[in-house]
Amino acid sequence: MITGWLAVALIAAPVPSTPSREIVAANERWTEAVAKKDLPRVEAILAPEFRLTSGTATPDETIARALWLANLRKMKIASYKTDITNLEVHGDTAIATVKGSWDVTMGERKISEEFKLIDVWLRRSTGWQVVRRHMTGDYGREFLLPLCSAFRPNLC
Secondary structure, X not given: OOOHHHHHHHHHOOXXXXXXXXXXXXXXXXXXXXXXXXXXXXXXXXXXXXXXXXXOOOXXXXXXXXXXXXXXHHOEEXXXXXXXXXXXXXXXXXXXXXXXXXXXXXXXXXXXXXXXXXEEEEEEOOEEEEEEEEEOOOOOHHHHHHXXXXXXXXXX
């Protein structure tokens, strides 16, 4: 049995930070920020070179950070959830397998589905940032890519 000051010290001891915990926490902040459309928080997590790709996209069919943020601004988000199901950390780089769901509307188009993603995170001086989000299927492709036609006609 642990008693006295030792018990208090064990209870009060902080949990050491690890890259895995930091990335899971950053993903939770990102998910919450997207759901609330808190753009400053989203922008802090997205690296300047962030791109969204899909399983069938050609190199020209990627969505850059500015366009991804423009689409987010236009969306009405009823729900958005993500969970990291697998995480590999290799120094200052991490690969996260993500399972999620969303219920969003943009203009007249509505989409409600579950999805799977691969996120690539890099540790920067300001913390972990996402540089690439890869949709493992065509989740949302028919929804997202046509919305980009005004910006990048080759996406449709």
